[in-house]
Amino acid sequence: MFTEMITAGALLHGPRERLLAYSPEEQPLVVQLGGADPGDLARAAQLAAAAGYAEVNLNVGCPSSRVQQGAFGAALMRNPELVAACVSAMKSVVDVPVTVKCRLGVDTYDTDALLTAFVGRVAESGCERFYVHARKAILGGLSPAQNREVPPLQPERVYQLKARFPDLNIVLNGGINDVDTALTHLAHVDGVMVGRSAYQDPNFLTELSERVFGEPRRNPFDIMEGYLDYIDTELSQGTRLSEMTRHTLGLFNGMPGARRYRRCLSDTTRLKQNNSDLVREALQMLTVKAA
Numbered sequence: 432m433f434t435e436m437i438t439a440g441a442l443l444h445g446p447r448e449r450l451l452a453y454s455p456e457e458q459p460l461v462v463q464l465g466g467a468d469p470g471d472l473a474r475a476a477q478l479a480a481a482a483g484y485a486e487v488n489l490n491v492g493c494p495s496s497r498v499q500q501g502a503f504g505a506a507l508m509r510n511p512e513l514v515a516a517c518v519s520a521m522k523s524v525v526d527v528p529v530t531v532k533c534r535l536g537v538d539t540y541d542t543d544a545l546l547t548a549f550v551g552r553v554a555e556s557g558c559e560r561f562y563v564h565a566r567k568a569i570l571g572g573l574s575p576a577q578n579r580e581v582p583p584l585q586p587e588r589v590y591q592l593k594a595r596f597p598d599l600n601i602v603l604n605g606g607i608n609d610v611d612t613a614l615t616h617l618a619h620v621d622g623v624m625v626g627r628s629a630y631q632d633p634n635f636l637t638e639l640s641e642r643v644f645g646e647p648r649r650n651p652f653d654i655m656e657g658y659l660d661y662i663d664t665e666l667s668q669g670t671r672l673s674e675m676t677r678h679t680l681g682l683f684n685g686m687p688g689a690r691r692y693r694r695c696l697s698d699t700t701r702l703k704q705n706n707s708d709l710v711r712e713a714l715q716m717l718t719v720k721a722a
């Protein structure tokens with residue numbers, strides 16, 4: 432599990448306890464940091480490690496305009512020396528792994544030779560795992576959403592990167608929308624990173640766990656039973672119900688009553704009451720339909 436990208440500045444000068452908060456069930460959890468100052472990133476990494484995170488990841492792949500203005504994210508792919516310095520600074524102050532998430536390239540900085548040079552230089556600083564989004568970033572003219580769709584996927588280039596660096600742990604990200612695609616990639620790389628597909632259809636993860644690790648597929652009703660305990664705990668601490676229910680809307684896709692379930696949990700008036708009985712009522716709609 433990865434956090435969203437948190438800038439080093441936000442951790443150092445903002446509400447760090449809220450930004451670093453997590454539930455024990457989420458472990459092993461990776462904190463994803465954004466920044467370009469080795470000293471700031473080192474201090475942010477220390478805070479994350481002290482909070483119990485299992486890994487510190489430097490984001491060198493985000494193409495948003497805000498990140499570009501800060502000269503970090505995907506723009507850093509043009510500066511492997513600085514990325515290496517950032518990784519080295521973080522590794523010098525934490526005992527957990529320090530890893531990098533990147534793209535194949537950025538704008539015209541997009542050749543296999545440049546990618547090899549980037550990974551090679553950053554690996555020299557002590558980074559042993561790279562999460563590679565299998566498309567380049569276009570920083571001029573495309574939104575972050577477009578950058579997830581418009582540049583073509585080139586997974587074979589990630590395969591080639593693994594072949595060039597057999598001792599590194601290479602994880603492929605991007606366009607993994609079904610289990611068969613994930614298994615195809617796993618024949619060539621060390622791992623796959625799944626984002627929106629798992630969010631839109633959480634059952635995708637249970638199927639992937641079953642086919643990759645042999646874990647029994649979990650029933651979504653059992654998942655929600657545990658999640659209700661989490662919801663009640665978070666409600667007692669001031670978290671809004673809507674911030675938790677929106678993550679469950681895809682859990683029952685394709686099941687009888689799923690539309691009624693989603694409609695119930697989209698009632699803004701009742702969501703504002705922050706009462707988990709609304710979730711139990713939505714689940715009852717599914718249970719009745721299933722019966």
